[in-house]
Amino acid sequence: MEILGPRGTRDILPEESYLWQKVETILHQVAQQYGFSEVRLPVFEHTELFERGVGDTTDIVQKEMYTFTDRGQRSITLRPEGTAPSVRSFIEHKFYNKAQPTKWYYMGPMFRYDRPQAGRFRQFHQFGVEAFGTSDPDIDAEVIAILVRIVKTMGISQFQLHLNSVGCPDCRPLYRERLIQYLTPFESDLCADCIQRFHKNPLRILDCKSPKCQLAVKGHPVLSDYLCDRCGQHFEQVKSTLNLYGIDYELDPQLVRGLDYYTKTAFELLLPDLGAQAAIGGGGRYDGLIEECGGPPTPGIGFAIGLERLLSAAQKQNSKAWQAKSYSPIDVFVVAAEDEFIPDACVMLEGIRNSGIKADKDYLNRSLKAQMKFAGKTGARWVVVIGEEEKTSGYYILRDMKLHEQHQIPADQIVDEIKSIMVKPEEEQYAE
Numbered sequence: 001m002e003i004l005g006p007r008g009t010r011d012i013l014p015e016e017s018y019l020w021q022k023v024e025t026i027l028h029q030v031a032q033q034y035g036f037s038e039v040r041l042p043v044f045e046h047t048e049l050f051e052r053g054v055g056d057t058t059d060i061v062q063k064e065m066y067t068f069t070d071r072g073q074r075s076i077t078l079r080p081e082g083t084a085p086s087v088r089s090f091i092e093h094k095f096y097n098k099a100q101p102t103k104w105y106y107m108g109p110m111f112r113y114d115r116p117q118a119g120r121f122r123q124f125h126q127f128g129v130e131a132f133g134t135s136d137p138d139i140d141a142e143v144i145a146i147l148v149r150i151v152k153t154m155g156i157s158q159f160q161l162h163l164n165s166v167g168c169p170d171c172r173p174l175y176r177e178r179l180i181q182y183l184t185p186f187e188s189d190l191c192a193d194c195i196q197r198f199h200k201n202p203l204r205i206l207d208c209k210s211p212k213c214q215l216a217v218k219g220h221p222v223l224s225d226y227l228c229d230r231c232g233q234h235f236e237q238v239k240s241t242l243n244l245y246g247i248d249y250e251l252d253p254q255l256v257r258g259l260d261y262y263t264k265t266a267f268e269l270l271l272p273d274l275g276a277q278a279a280i281g282g283g284g285r286y287d288g289l290i291e292e293c294g295g296p297p298t299p300g301i302g303f304a305i306g307l308e309r310l311l312s313a314a315q316k317q318n319s320k321a322w323q324a325k326s327y328s329p330i331d332v333f334v335v336a337a338e339d340e341f342i343p344d345a346c347v348m349l350e351g352i353r354n355s356g357i358k359a360d361k362d363y364l365n366r367s368l369k370a371q372m373k374f375a376g377k378t379g380a381r382w383v384v385v386i387g388e389e390e391k392t393s394g395y396y397i398l399r400d401m402k403l404h405e406q407h408q409i410p411a412d413q414i415v416d417e418i419k420s421i422m423v424k425p426e427e428e429q430y431a432e
């Protein structure tokens with residue numbers, strides 16, 4: 001019986017994986033431009049980390065975690081997100097004792113037992129940044145600027161940045177009370193999840209996607225009217241630094257993160273063409289999280305972005321740069337017209353590779369004609385042909401498959417000739 005990949009997983013095959021490498025290159029570059037360093041963390045952690053770090057009232061923890069008991073009877077969870085593991089690592093390696101801020105980024109697979117649907121997978125990929133150890137509002141703006149620069153670099157020009165402040169433990173309780181007061185007459189109209197979290201986590205009702213809840217919250221009191229002076233000033237400075245960076249945003253009072261350790265800045269990047277799943281990334285400040293996870297009180301802020309959605313948005317908005325149709329694994333295919341010239345082909349091949357160009361040859365003992373046909377299938381731009389005449393004269397044939405022309409070039413000049421025509425990958429433009 002054929003064994004298929006598990007539901008909710010997918011294989012990223014070579015005709016697509018090279019696009020992922022392009023995305024990853026951009027992510028590394030942009031994060032490093034802002035002074036962030038990569039941290040590589042395990043894909044599984046103790047379940048308790050996510051219960052504390054993500055919050056046991058969230059959908060992620062209540063419904064979506066891949067949790068199992070290992071052979072040592074420990075409860076283990078495949079990471080559903082990257083912030084809690086980053087916080088765990090920051091505490092475990094006592095980074096709080098070092099000069100701050102600590103600026104980290106990560107990327108890799110995450111796991112959620114979601115109902116699989118279009119564009120959603122149980123193993124999916126995220127990139128995220130976390131800045132620990134400073135409550136300076138300028139770092140909030142910087143983290144947002146990274147997110148914006150990533151989408152722009154990929155040629156995504158149609159997007160909206162939504163921004164809000166969710167206050168702090170000083171000012172939020174009053175708002176929470178007002179919100180409960182306001183929503184009490186509608187309590188029985190809410191969805192089952194919201195009825196359950198009505199008192200524990202009423203802010204989450206504001207961003208509930210259920211139409212019943214959206215109707216109930218219409219005209220709700222707005223958190224920004226309740227911010228304390230410190231939260232108000234912080235928010236003003238975030239906005240003014242975003243203005244300095246030329247980043248447009250829209251204030252969105254319904255953008256909330258309901259847990260107590262989320263504080264002040266919250267933001268989301270929305271794409272117009274993704275419909276109900278409009279947000280491709282978001283984040284915010286979490287000044288209480290590190291303490292919640294067992295570290296010393298340390299402020300922090302970060303965001304995460306889904307790479308499947310990022311790539312699909314780039315393919316929609318900048319199809320020229322991101323369509324997976326012109327991929328070729330090699331640039332040059334070396335053909336030996338007769339078996340006796342295979343050693344010369346090997347020498348040529350390795351010489352081409354020495355100069356950093358991708359090259360290959362036949363390994364199935366094909367005829368000259370079949371080698372040419374196969375070379376065409378690989379998508380190689382050039383074919384080098386070595387036969388009796390070429391061997392004798394020292395001039396090999398260099399065929400340009402794109403321009404459909406060929407020349408005889410001295411064997412030792414072939415590499416230079418190819419290099420002079422070639423566009424190096426790093427010169428490729430991602431954005432329009």
Ligand SMILES: [Zn+2]
Pocket residue numbers: 167168169170171172227228229230231232
């Ligand atoms: Zn406050």
Ligand SMILES: [Zn+2]
Pocket residue numbers: 190191192193194195205208209210213
């Ligand atoms: Zn609801």
